[in-house]
Amino acid sequence: MRLGRRRNEPDEERPLVFAGSASPALTAAICGDLGIEPARGETMHFSEGTLFVRALENVRGRNAYVVQSTSYPTNDNLVELLFWIDALKRASAASVTAVVPYFGYGKGDRKDEPRVSIRARVCADAIEAAGVDRVVTMDLHAPQIQGFFRVPVDDLYAMPYLVEAVRREGLESPVVVAPDAGSAKRARRFARRLDAPIAIADKERAEHDERAELLELVGDVEGRDALIVDDIVFTGGTLIDAARILRERGAGRIVAAVTHGVFSGGRDRLDACAIETIYCADTIEARPDPPPAKVRTVTVAPLFAEAIRRIDRRESISTLFEE
Ligand code: R5P
Numbered sequence: 001m002r003l004g005r006r007r008n009e010p011d012e013e014r015p016l017v018f019a020g021s022a023s024p025a026l027t028a029a030i031c032g033d034l035g036i037e038p039a040r041g042e043t044m045h046f047s048e049g050t051l052f053v054r055a056l057e058n059v060r061g062r063n064a065y066v067v068q069s070t071s072y073p074t075n076d077n078l079v080e081l082l083f084w085i086d087a088l089k090r091a092s093a094a095s096v097t098a099v100v101p102y103f104g105y106g107k108g109d110r111k112d113e114p115r116v117s118i119r120a121r122v123c124a125d126a127i128e129a130a131g132v133d134r135v136v137t138m139d140l141h142a143p144q145i146q147g148f149f150r151v152p153v154d155d156l157y158a159m160p161y162l163v164e165a166v167r168r169e170g171l172e173s174p175v176v177v178a179p180d181a182g183s184a185k186r187a188r189r190f191a192r193r194l195d196a197p198i199a200i201a202d203k204e205r206a207e208h209d210e211r212a213e214l215l216e217l218v219g220d221v222e223g224r225d226a227l228i229v230d231d232i233v234f235t236g237g238t239l240i241d242a243a244r245i246l247r248e249r250g251a252g253r254i255v256a257a258v259t260h261g262v263f264s265g266g267r268d269r270l271d272a273c274a275i276e277t278i279y280c281a282d283t284i285e286a287r288p289d290p291p292p293a294k295v296r297t298v299t300v301a302p303l304f305a306e307a308i309r310r311i312d313r314r315e316s317i318s319t320l321f322e323e
Contacts, residue, residue, distance in 0.1 A: 015312050016059055016093075020068025020084060022077040025285045026101060027067040029301030034308065039064070043080060051076065053083045055091055063312055064093035065136075067304070070104035070123070071262060071284045078104065078123060082130040089131035097134040097311060098127055099304060101283035102260045106141030106232075109148075124148035136307050138283055138300065139186075139231045139259040154307055154317050158281040158300050159186070162229075162257040163193045165279045165298045169255055171225035175199050177217075179242040183230055190229050190257070199226075201242055222250035228275070230258045236266030236273075236292075243274040260284055263291040270294070 016039040019027035024038075031038045040056035055064075066084040070077050081098060088096045108119025120142075127135065128149055135153045140146065146153040174196040178187035180203035187198045199219025228242045233256075243254050254275050261280030263270075270278070270292040278292065281300045303320070310317050 012062065015308055016057070016062050016064045017099075017308065018055065018064065018066045018084060018088070020066055020077065020080055022069045022071060022080075023067045023101060023285060026069075026282055026299075026301055026304070029282075029299055030067060030099075030305045030308065033302050033305035041084075045076075051080055051083065053080060053087050055087055058091075059088055060092040061094050063095045063097070064088040065097045065099050065308055067099040067101065069102035069283055069285075070100060071102050071260075072286050072288065074104040078126070082126055085127065085130040085132045095133040096131060097136060097308075098132045099308070100127075100135060100137045101281075101300070101304065102262075103137050103140055103145070106145060109142040109145055120145050121148045134311065136304065136311070138281065138304075141231055142182075154311075156300075156303055156307060156317075157189070157321055158259040158283075158298070158303070159189050159193070160321070161281065161298050161300050161303065162259070162279050163190060165296065166194070166227055166255060166257055169225075169253075169277070171227060171253060171255070173224045173252075175219065175221050175224040175226050175251070177201065177219075177221070177226050177228045177242060177246065179203060179228055179230055179238045186231065187229050190227065194227070196227075201245065203238065203241070217245050217249060221246055224251060225253040226251040226255075228254065228256040230256070232260045232262055233258045233270075233278070233280075234262050234264045236263070236270040239275060239278070240266065240269055240273045247274050255279070261291055261295060261297075263287055263289070263295075267292050 018039045018041045021043050027038050044052040068081040085096050105119040105123050138156045140155050176187045176191040176196050176198045178184045178200045184200050191198045199221050202216040226246045256275050256278045259281045260283050278295045282297050
């Protein structure tokens with residue numbers, strides 16, 4: 001899956017990949033895989049809280065990509081992404097693709113109570129209004145968020161990379177555990193790759209205080225090593241509850257694979273819980289506090305690089321994930 005720079009490729013045919021302030025390391029790794037240097041640009045943060053972005057090289061007629069997760073600080077990084085799209089568009093890029101490894105506000109995908117905003121939709125509208133031609137993202141909290149955009153969206157899966165990392169654990173008779181019904185499809189994909197059965201937990205979230213309660217576990221886990229899979233970890237409550245119930249039901253070793261390690265809290269509780277290792281993709285690289293010590297980062301840079309290569313060559317992306 002690794003891509004070397006194409007020999008004799010004229011400079012003007014190479015993609016220009018800019019780093020937003022949330023994703024410089026991932027951008028460097030993506031560019032390393034593509035065999036190019038990150039495009040030159042700058043972001044300035046002013047004392048009154050506004051910001052400014054500028055491309056420092058010619059983008060006219062080029063396919064431009066800007067890599068920016070909308071996390072830490074979510075709102076600033078979202079606005080910066082909008083300014084990048086606008087700057088590149090106004091500088092006459094042939095196309096502007098927003099590569100958003102972690103799409104913040106993904107949980108605001110519906111109006112399930114009165115007088116609330118569908119925040120993911122508002123973000124999608126803003127990104128589109130800024131002039132984006134395409135969005136590449138990873139493990140959206142709800143795949144239907146793709147439909148909030150009119151432009152094409154490629155929602156990549158971290159799963160193949162996380163599975164490879166988990167395989168090295170040598171789990172015995174593994175069972176893949178979805179910590180809530182929303183993760184069942186994801187769990188099935190992991191289970192197919194690992195040739196394992198699945199178990200599903202029933203989780204209830206009563207309020208917006210980020211606390212959820214795990215009520216029941218459906219599936220046989222006794223005597224099996226367990227792999228908990230999820231799209232995001234915020235406070236860690238979901239993983240900790242799942243680990244507790246797995247212990248109660250007689251599971252053996254417990255590891256977790258999560259795409260987006262937000263880790264907005266719960267560091268000590270996560271380190272103290274029965275999960276041995278939490279594998280996370282490198283979609284979020286800057287956090288106010290360090291993640292739990294048991295976190296192992298799995299890079300998905302080659303996957304984003306391959307997506308960019310295929311977009312540039314007008315090749316299929318879905319075939320990347322064929323079973
Ligand atoms: C829920 O729908 C998500 O998939 C995650 O399970 C959840 O957001 C994780 O949050 P926390 O780590 O705070 O339990």
